[in-house]
Amino acid sequence: MLKRTLAVCVLICLAATGAFAGGGSESGGSSAQPQQQQPQQQVVKMRISGNNPDGTPATEGYKYFSKKLAELTNGGIALDVFPSGQLGAEREVTEQVKAGALEFAHVSAGFLGAFVPSIDVFNVPYLFRSHDHYWNVMTGPIGEGMKADVEKWGARLSMWVDGGSRSFYNNTRPITKPEDLKGLKIRVMGSPVMIKTMQFLGASPTTTAYAEVYNALQTRVIDGAENSPNSVASMKHNEVAKFFSLNEHMKIPDIVLMSNTAWNKLDAAGKDAVKKAELDAQGWIKTEWARQESLSLEACRKTMTINEVPDKTAFINAVLPLHTDPELKAKFGDLIERIKAAQ
Numbered sequence: 001m002l003k004r005t006l007a008v009c010v011l012i013c014l015a016a017t018g019a020f021a022g023g024g025s026e027s028g029g030s031s032a033q034p035q036q037q038q039p040q041q042q043v044v045k046m047r048i049s050g051n052n053p054d055g056t057p058a059t060e061g062y063k064y065f066s067k068k069l070a071e072l073t074n075g076g077i078a079l080d081v082f083p084s085g086q087l088g089a090e091r092e093v094t095e096q097v098k099a100g101a102l103e104f105a106h107v108s109a110g111f112l113g114a115f116v117p118s119i120d121v122f123n124v125p126y127l128f129r130s131h132d133h134y135w136n137v138m139t140g141p142i143g144e145g146m147k148a149d150v151e152k153w154g155a156r157l158s159m160w161v162d163g164g165s166r167s168f169y170n171n172t173r174p175i176t177k178p179e180d181l182k183g184l185k186i187r188v189m190g191s192p193v194m195i196k197t198m199q200f201l202g203a204s205p206t207t208t209a210y211a212e213v214y215n216a217l218q219t220r221v222i223d224g225a226e227n228s229p230n231s232v233a234s235m236k237h238n239e240v241a242k243f244f245s246l247n248e249h250m251k252i253p254d255i256v257l258m259s260n261t262a263w264n265k266l267d268a269a270g271k272d273a274v275k276k277a278e279l280d281a282q283g284w285i286k287t288e289w290a291r292q293e294s295l296s297l298e299a300c301r302k303t304m305t306i307n308e309v310p311d312k313t314a315f316i317n318a319v320l321p322l323h324t325d326p327e328l329k330a331k332f333g334d335l336i337e338r339i340k341a342a343q
Helices: 002-021 057-072 090-099 117-123 131-139 141-153 192-201 210-218 229-234 260-265 268-301 313-324 326-332 335-341
Strands: 044-049 077-082 104-108 155-161 165-170 185-188 204-207 224-227 243-251 254-259 305-308
Touching: 044 057, 057 077, 057 104, 057 155, 057 268, 077 268, 090 104, 090 254, 117 141, 117 192, 117 243, 117 326, 117 335, 131 141, 131 155, 141 155, 141 335, 155 260, 155 268, 185 192, 192 204, 192 243, 192 313, 210 224, 224 243, 229 268, 243 313, 254 260, 268 305, 313 326, 326 335
Parallel strands: 044 077, 044 104, 185 204, 185 224, 243 305
Antiparallel strands: 104 254, 155 254, 165 224, 165 243
């Protein structure tokens, strides 16, 4: 009897051992194999340089761009935003993008025009009939041709960024007619067309780095400058300039450049995601620019005397010869005429 009891106990123990060895699987087979780890997604890290501070349409738009890229790639592209010229001035970041050392950079068309002749056409004064005309040119066939020119130069035109209308601000007097600019040292970008425009208007153009304009106005190294209300307010130039005259002589966009090196490293899905995010961000910035413009004008009114210039005829007539200038004709061909004819 004792032997039989011992035998039964041994059988129970063996059965239990077999059950544990089988891992409790329904098949009762051998122990489960360890699960294979899924390969981790390779994250493409990128940077975008901006020259405007936080809170401005462009900088907030680049944050939106970063968010859209992350969403469209499930975190596969991580874009870090560096505002306020943290990665360098326009010339430095432009050279970095062209060399493939930086993925994205915000630059003004006024600056880029020194390297890509067709882009310099935005510095021609009073070229656009309206803000819609301006955007239709950039997003239509003419703008596509400019993108091709930028690519030939050595980078990719990622998106157009609204730059609003540029007007004069200074510490000497209101500008109500071209004669009021006579003798005033006005800061401009380094574009030859812009310099020529100032000369036609009677001003004395001087090139000063954008980041140095505040101090130059404060110390009276320059008498004034020209820019959009959003830029004047965001850079706090309204603190150091007395008069803001809304003559709206130019509409110059900003541009986001993308490194060809960074673009060529992306697979087809990555490129598609970048294109979708760019288009979305471009529209977002355009809407935000319009929203902030009225707020910026109100901020400027608190510290500046703002004068409207409802009749711009005198300014237009002063610079109209530039539209048919032989030197510009040689540079732009029929581009000025095509822009003016565009709907």
